[in-house]
Amino acid sequence: MDTSTINTKNIAYPPGGILIWIIIFLELFTFGMALIAMVFYSKDEPEIFHQSKLLLNTTFGAVNTVFLLSSGFFMAKSVESFRDHNIKKTVLFLRWTLLGGFLFLVLKSVEYYFKIESGYTISYNTFFSFYWMLTLFHVVHVIVGIVILLSVYFGIKKQIVTTSIEDFEASAAFWHMCDLIWLLLFPVIYLIF
């Protein structure tokens, strides 16, 4: 198990590696532009956006925020444990991280079910077009993040751990990115209209 220290003060080596941070910024930029577009279109139909926002369940959104933030906390603890060569704790914290991710997906599925049952689909109005596109795109990222974390989890559980600290940190950075995107989506979609 390679946990040799990387000098993260070097511009070419941000935590997790430069490639993942390029991806993170590209994703944040993409979601940022979409959110700006959503607010821009809301200027044409402010009342429809407001009424549509009232149809969303803010409690679900807030609970999902708690799930992802808690998951992010355990991810950070997992990375810390991995650096300390404590595989038992690493695996434990990784399990909690995955649990947070799964709970997010479960609640999101429940929310989507209620929306579809009520007829608030992607073509219902402009607000819900943005709602479905943005949140589904985010859900895809969460699913990819879970797949990455599962591969890291099974890699760490092997007899001989071949996962490097760089790979582990990159996986963690991708997971935190999902959290960052949700921290932008939740207030804009669920709260400000």
Add this chain to the structure above:
Amino acid sequence: MLTTTTALVSNFTLNKTQAAILILGLSIFKFFGVSFYFMELRTAHIFWKTSVVIFVVLLATILILMR
């Protein structure tokens, strides 16, 4: 706690611009918490720290101005 505060602010604040500023401000605070502490950006080169700060502040400013 911050999440609960955000949800409550959205329901109780009267002026929509003030509400947007408060809500986005709380979200920015959480964003910085995740990026600087969970993602350990506090140990990174100043370029990455500045980039994240500029991105978030710029995005929030644009969203508030457009409201």
